[in-house]
């Protein structure tokens with residue numbers, strides 16, 4: 001049953017209710033637009049499996065906190081890759097770009113004795129410059145991004161080796177940098193962060209809802225808006241509760257509790273880029289170029305500049321990933337950002353629901369996909385499985401995600417929706 | 418009808434590399450009238466449209482808009498003059514919704530933030546002015562619309578901006594009978610609102626149903642531009658296929674003007 005109502009200009013539209021909203025969502029899922037649903041279901045399944053098999057270790061507060069520190073680098077690179085993937089491009093060099101930026105920061109801190117207030121911006125700037133160069137090669141010379149970034153993948157590996165003078169391992173002593181991906185907030189601050197975060201989300205959602213209603217436009221039913229807010233609150237408060245439990249192995253020596261500092265850092269970038277993609281014309285243009293480049297060009301959108309910018313954002317985010325990677329182990333070595341980091345990051349974005357064909361994806365997908373990857377890696381290690389099994393399983397999960405993406409696309413083409 | 422054209426093209430030449438596609442083409446577009454642009458496949462209709470809209474730069478010739486000579490180098494220039502094009506290949510983004518598509522490249526903002534509410538209101542009012550009465554939602558993805566609905570969105574996008582000239586490249590080519598009638602009605606209504614409308618179509622019934630003037634392109638040359646009331650169906654068909662019909666059309670052709678592009682061995 002549908003109720004008809006009026007919207008802007010007196011056009012008649014279907015009035016959304018909680019049930020029609022759910023029906024519409026289900027229809028979209030059946031039409032192939034699965035969004036991040038498979039990733040969320042997969043995450044739940046993995047947590048159940050590992051939670052049953054290794055309940056005392058996997059489900060411990062200590063392990064839960066560790067997941068954030070372990071996944072941070074991948075999540076940051078993946079957030080940046082979402083922009084590149086939205087244009088249907090790829091950046092295979094993001095892993096080693098993060099390593100290079102991490103090394104730049106480390107060298108600035110140690111060899112040059114600069115404070116972190118200089119070293120971190122220099123590393124980030126390095127990321128932006130790398131991205132602008134890659135993007136320019138792709139956009140202006142028309143070299144496929146696959147080739148440009150594959151070359152850069154090799155090149156940056158060499159740059160990293162050279163920066164580290166043939167493979168030295170350089171340690172850092174800077175307390176601030178170390179705390180980024182090791183430190184925790186005090187219990188009080190943990191709760192303040194959770195409450196402010198949830199409160200901010202609630203205010204933003206309700207203001208938007210009221211704004212649309214007051215102008216006579218169709219808005220999501222209030223029930224759905226409230227459900228979203230309650231859902232986030234439940235998740236955030238439950239997580240904060242667990243993270244503020246004592247999790248030190250030996251409490252006598254040192255106490256360990258509170259939300260890892262990296263959590264609010266991830267949250268800030270999640271909010272920032274979600275805002276940029278969803279609420280600014282720049283973000284709109286990124287989606288447009290990814291959806292239909294020619295239409296975007298005809299609409300007067302500077303396609304080349306958009307293309308360059310997404311590579312710049314990707315490498316910038318990779319630089320932060322690199323900084324966090326260095327922070328976590330307090331040192332940089334020739335394999336920082338190497339081995340499977342890049343593949344895991346691409347995997348995170350795609351598993352989360354970002355389309356490899358361009359035009360579809362959100363920043364939150366990178367975080368959810370990153371969580372899936374981190375849980376697989378962490379859970380399988382706790383189960384004592386060797387790297388071989390882990391790689392095979394992660395590869396299969398990525399393949400499954402890519403198949404979902406390809407099938408969704410075919411289905412959309414077939415049903416014309 | 419108004420005697421001075423809104424848009425006047427004179428002596429337009431356009432080549433792609435060694436191939437000259439448009440030769441000395443002229444075209445007048447009058448306010449409040451539908452000018453049909455006809456011609457066989459490959460005659461150069463779409464190319465002419467893209468020259469007007471700034472996607473291609475012309476090699477020679479001038480464009481006069483409201484009596485002023487103008488130069489159009491990009492889609493933005495054309496849009497600034499109030500020239501809007503509904504392209505043959507629709508130029509909508511499937512992954513964006515109706516409102517987002519209508520405002521693409523010209524989003525309304527408050528500060529840096531998109532002003533979605535204002536855009537949605539304007540989109541709704543524009544659709545309403547085109548007599549669209551019901552849609553499921555203005556926030557529906559364009560990929561979920563039917564061919565006719567997509568065409569309506571594309572046309573609405575073109576008239577959103579107080580446009581003066583709207584050019585439609587084969588807007589009914591992919592549509593069924595009912596939706597074709599709807600779109601033609603829409604085209605007529607645009608002209609009745611005082612806009613200069615250019616309609617490209619291969620369907621003579623459609624052309625005679627809505628247009629006031631007919632311009633026939635033949636192998637990249639403007640064969641004739643005539644009032645629809647002064648010509649018959651068959652005269653237009655002759656202009657399209659041969660470039661001439663009685664005293665209308667191009668002078669008898671000089672064979673040297675044409676290059677034979679039929680591949681050897683495929684002569685028919």
Ligand SMILES: Nc1ncnc2c1ncn2[C@@H]1O[C@H](COP(=O)(O)OP(=O)(O)OP(=O)(O)O)[C@@H](O)[C@H]1O
Nearest residue numbers: 433436438456457458459460461462463464465505
């Ligand atoms: N980008 C291009 N590069 C080279 N040649 C082109 C290009 N675009 C069009 N042409 C050529 O220009 C000629 C005119 O093409 P155009 O698309 O303008 O024809 P049309 O009249 O719109 O035909 P149709 O009715 O099939 O749409 C054709 O011979 C075509 O091959």
Ligand SMILES: [Mg+2]
Nearest residue numbers: 462463464505
């Ligand atoms: Mg054409």
